[in-house]
Amino acid sequence: MHVGDFVKITEGPFAGLDGRLKESGPRVLIALELSGRAVDVEMDREWVSEGVLESLTVSAG
Amino acid sequence: MASKHPDTVRMWFYGQAPREFQRLFAGSQESDWIAHVPESQRAAVEASLLQWRPIYPVQSLELKDGSVLYRGSPKTALEWIAAHGMPVSAPVAAAAERRSATRVQFECASRYRTSEHAGYGHTIDISSTGIAFTTQTSLAGNSEVTLHVTWPVRLEGGLPVELSAEGKLARAQPAMAAIHLDRISFSIAG
Numbered sequence: 001m002h003v004g005d006f007v008k009i010t011e012g013p014f015a016g017l018d019g020r021l022k023e024s025g026p027r028v029l030i031a032l033e034l035s036g037r038a039v040d041v042e043m044d045r046e047w048v049s050e051g052v053l054e055s056l057t058v059s060a061g
Numbered sequence: 062m063a064s065k066h067p068d069t070v071r072m073w074f075y076g077q078a079p080r081e082f083q084r085l086f087a088g089s090q091e092s093d094w095i096a097h098v099p100e101s102q103r104a105a106v107e108a109s110l111l112q113w114r115p116i117y118p119v120q121s122l123e124l125k126d127g128s129v130l131y132r133g134s135p136k137t138a139l140e141w142i143a144a145h146g147m148p149v150s151a152p153v154a155a156a157a158e159r160r161s162a163t164r165v166q167f168e169c170a171s172r173y174r175t176s177e178h179a180g181y182g183h184t185i186d187i188s189s190t191g192i193a194f195t196t197q198t199s200l201a202g203n204s205e206v207t208l209h210v211t212w213p214v215r216l217e218g219g220l221p222v223e224l225s226a227e228g229k230l231a232r233a234q235p236a237m238a239a240i241h242l243d244r245i246s247f248s249i250a251g
Contacts, residue, residue, distance in 0.1 A: 013113060041072065
């Protein structure tokens, strides 16, 4: 998972949303769009996955 | 609390949140989430946090600097269902019965995945600690299972909700299985 990747949030109130990874580490910074506005959200690394890529692969298969 | 990014929304599970925030929500469960929202982001974020109130409790607390703390308790959703559902009454021999939480009938569409199998079916019963569901094949003991359940309560505006649950297989039969819940989260389905 690298800065710039699109990731899927899997935990917390934003679970299911996709965002762009802005900073990596034990805590990650994700750029989300909420209510039409760009919002940066910081959370534990374990709260996100590379699920966006996974779901695109499944759809393409 | 100072932050490297003053306009950033920060989130934790209760046990990882800063102590000063934990103290403001005494009595929380480890599975609860805490969100700290700077005043500058409140308008954009608040609706996305409070939207979960039909599913589970979300409390808010405004701090002196205008920022707001929110605490959500997703596990309470299971307790609400367990409190209002029809208890499962099938007698089970005490020696074989290791489940302590009250189970209630709970039939919703579900899909599951382990490292070896994936399939569709429906849930059978639920408690605050586990879910039983139908399977298309026998699942192997000790499997780690991810279960997705179409939740029977929708958000305002009719948005469908999905429960995602992870846990270890607690019991398995040819066409059903049950997991002990380790982690749950809710998301908008679709």
